[in-house]
Amino acid sequence: MDRIFEEIRKLAEIPSYSKHDRFVQGIINSIDEKIIGQDEMLPSVNRLIKELGFSRETIVKGYKDLISRGIVEAKNRLGYFVGNGNTGQTLNVALLMYNLDTFEEQFYRNFRHELGANVQLTPYFHHGNIEIFETILLQIKGKYGMYVVAPIPHPKTKELLETIPRNKFLMFDRFEQLDGEFNHITQEFGDASYAVFSKLAPQIKQFDEFIFYHSANSLDPKEIVDSFKKFLKEFNIKGRIEEEYLPGSVEKGKVYFTLDNFALWQIMRDCKTQKLKPGKDLGVLSHNDEPAKEIIGITTFSADFSNMGKMAGHAVLSKEKIQLTVPMNLFERHTL
Numbered sequence: 001m002d003r004i005f006e007e008i009r010k011l012a013e014i015p016s017y018s019k020h021d022r023f024v025q026g027i028i029n030s031i032d033e034k035i036i037g038q039d040e041m042l043p044s045v046n047r048l049i050k051e052l053g054f055s056r057e058t059i060v061k062g063y064k065d066l067i068s069r070g071i072v073e074a075k076n077r078l079g080y081f082v083g084n085g086n087t088g089q090t091l092n093v094a095l096l097m098y099n100l101d102t103f104e105e106q107f108y109r110n111f112r113h114e115l116g117a118n119v120q121l122t123p124y125f126h127h128g129n130i131e132i133f134e135t136i137l138l139q140i141k142g143k144y145g146m147y148v149v150a151p152i153p154h155p156k157t158k159e160l161l162e163t164i165p166r167n168k169f170l171m172f173d174r175f176e177q178l179d180g181e182f183n184h185i186t187q188e189f190g191d192a193s194y195a196v197f198s199k200l201a202p203q204i205k206q207f208d209e210f211i212f213y214h215s216a217n218s219l220d221p222k223e224i225v226d227s228f229k230k231f232l233k234e235f236n237i238k239g240r241i242e243e244e245y246l247p248g249s250v251e252k253g254k255v256y257f258t259l260d261n262f263a264l265w266q267i268m269r270d271c272k273t274q275k276l277k278p279g280k281d282l283g284v285l286s287h288n289d290e291p292a293k294e295i296i297g298i299t300t301f302s303a304d305f306s307n308m309g310k311m312a313g314h315a316v317l318s319k320e321k322i323q324l325t326v327p328m329n330l331f332e333r334h335t336l
Helices: 002-013 019-032 045-052 056-068 102-115 130-140 157-161 190-199 222-234 261-273 291-296 305-318
Strands: 072-075 079-082 092-097 120-125 146-149 169-173 183-186 209-213 239-242 254-258 283-287 299-302 323-325 329-331
Touching: 002 019, 002 045, 019 045, 019 056, 045 056, 056 072, 092 102, 092 130, 102 120, 102 305, 130 157, 146 305, 169 305, 183 305, 190 222, 190 299, 209 222, 222 239, 254 261, 261 283
Parallel strands: 092 120, 092 146, 146 169, 169 183, 183 323, 209 239, 209 254, 254 283, 283 299
Antiparallel strands: 072 079, 299 329
């Protein structure tokens, strides 16, 4: 029993956890860590009050919460028992993503498939908004057995993610540094983007100018902006960054690079209208590969989101330690 109390006490280190949160999550952690197993008796309400100093109302409410989730059973006059020690069977996973763009849908589909039918998956979308991100995390804390999160580059992100128990946390997509070790399957944008630009330098130099459409208010990784500027300088290539693509402004002799699919399709439409052939009259480069870009033949560089989803699903089920930076792949097609 002492180890159960310790699991609950250690959660006091998470400032945002209420006593109710600490009690519920502490019991769940005790089951996950095999401190107590299925059908074994849990501490009585009176013993918990004595050991933890929590109120009777907090303990009773916590047990009711655990009972409603099927984790704990109350047996008349006997006490509380672990109802299901097989966490894999009742595992509830919260998936916090940016949105459901095509490439992120590739992640979701493969992640969902890898988890299998016995895992309950609930997706949430923060759209790169830190207020929405914070609200979602506050609403779902302590309610899931696993939290798989795509973080936002923001000063508040670290503080918010530190409230999630490390054994329940997996970071994916973008990387944000936290204290100590934690599981992640993430991308690196700076060196990877520079390597892609460098490999494409011979093709880019065949054109007059390299234009990157990037808004300072967008969700584009800032590391790509720095890599673009570094590439122009070190390879002595003429280029510039523009806030947005203006429909109808496509020109012969330019290389157009954007992370915005809406701008990409407008560029391709304008090429067709003006009878300009991508790869010959001008160049087109995009980020984040997806089936439509492959079919049309657009040159892209991208992480493998399908494989990232599979690896994330395996990591959740196996509970194995994983700290992986996925490679950035270049797909050279006829637009550049």
